[in-house]
Amino acid sequence: MKKIFLLTFILLAFSSVYAIKIEFVDYPETVYTLEKSTIKFKIINDGTRKDTFYIAVWPSSWISLEKYFISLSPNEEETIYFTLEPPIDSNIGNIVFSVSVRSTDTGETVTKEIILNLRRRTGSFISDIKLNQDIVSPKETLMIQPVLVNLDKTQSKQVIIRTKIMKADKTIKTFEDEVLLQPSTTKTLSTPFEIKNTYDYGTYNVQVFMYDNFGMPIHSKMTTFVIKKYSDFEKDKKIQRSFLETSFIINITNKGNYPESFVISETMPKIAKYFFYPEIEPIKEDEKENRIIYTWIVNDVKPDQSVIIKYHLRFGNAAFATFLLLLLTSFILSLLHKPTLLKKYSEIANLEKGNLVTLHIKNNSIREIHNIVVKDNIPSIFAVVK
Structure with missing residues (x-):
């Protein structure tokens, strides 16, 4: 009998050293699916020693607990909370939640239960957003597939589905569909979204909103995808010929999704440098193996922006110089190949006999x-004898 009394005394003394209490202080009696509710409870250390307590909530699904460990001095208390956000397809009715607090020193556990009434404001919701790929490039198509559910077993639901593609706070594109959901059905929409190179690379949000016929929001869901950094360009070269001039037009278009710099090089025979007239001066000129290479660099070409490099080969000056050269050559040749006439006189010995004049013609061609x-002139005081 004495042993039993002694054991009882020890247990009572030990329990007075370590004691835990739980009190619910602020909570809603009714919670709704897809809505976040907060339940507050107080933990009190009724013992005579400082202790550390481990906190758990069951069932743990849908639950976000503020903290899992607290340390309390004797007679100290602290208010803790957990948030509850049930999914829309949860079972409706009363749900029992248990809060357990366990001493890390003694292992003693205290549990307290709370009953919450779970309800659903609407039976229509977006259960998922499926994407055909999470990482895309320009020229590809992203397929966005919201999965719509109507849990009502007797009534159809006419809803409006609005899909927004967003980059940070900027709306890139919006799609809208009207959908009739039959009772107890699931329906998947398919919305193609073409990825253009004018869209910046990075992370994008897909936000899908469900509204009723009056434009009141019912549900929304979000997912993300990534447009990867992409480099590409198009080069188009045209040649326009006219009399004594040829024009070359080079068009570079940035087909990537970020600003880029491009190097443009043109090679031609070395002699062409004398006929080369660019509208934009090249930054570099190189000679290699009897050819000349001109180089241009265009900086920070934005997506879908084009840059034109244009130069001309003009032969007018060369043709004019050639014409003058030919004319001079022809004149010189005509002088060189023209017949020449040489006139010779004999010595004057006798005025009665006269003077003998001879004409010599030479063919230079x-x-x-x-x-x-042949024509010759003589003074009037002389007479031609023969």
């Missing part, structure tokens, strides 16, 4: 000449 007419 390579062809024969015929019917040559």
Whole structure:
């Protein structure tokens, strides 16, 4: 009997050293699916020693607990909370939640239960957003597939589905569909979204909103995808020919999704440098193996922006110089190949006999000449004898 009394005394003394209490202080009696509710409870250390307590809530699904460990001095208390956000397809009715607090020193556990009434404001919701790929590039198509559910077993639901593609706070594109959901059905929409190179690379949000016929929001859901950094360009070269001039037009278009710099090089025979007239001066000129290379660099070309490099080969000056050269050559040749006339006189010995004059004609060309007419003038005081 004494042993039993002694054991009882020890247990009572030990329990007075370590004691835990739980009190619910602020909570809603009714909670709703898809809505966040907060339940507050107080933990009190009724013992005579400082202790550390481990906190748990069951069932743990849908639950977010503020903290899992607290340390309390004797007679100290602290208010803790957990948030509850049930999914829309949860079972409706009363749900029992248990809060357990366990001493890390003694292992003693205290549990207290709370009953909450779970309800659903609407039976229509977006259960999922499916994407055909999470990482896309320009020129590809992202398929967005919201999965719509109507849990009502007797009534159809006419809803409006609005899908927004967003980059940070900027709306890129919006799609809208009207959908009739039959009772107890699931329906999947398919919305193609073409990825353009004008869209910046990075992370994008897909936000899907469900509204009723009056435009009142019912549900929303969000997912993300990534447009990866993409580099590409198009080069188009045209040649326009006219009399004594040829024009070359090079068009570079940035087909990537970020600003880029491009190097444009043109090679031609070395002699072409004398006929080369660019509208934009090249930054570099190189000569290699009897050819000349001109280089341009265009900086920070934005997506879908084009840059034009244009130059001309003009032969007008060369043609004019050639014409003058040919004309001079022809004149010189005509002088060199023209027949020459040499006039010779004999010595004057006797005035009565007169003076003998001879005319010598020389053919300087390579062809024969015929019917040559020679004219000569003499002073009037002289007479031609023969």
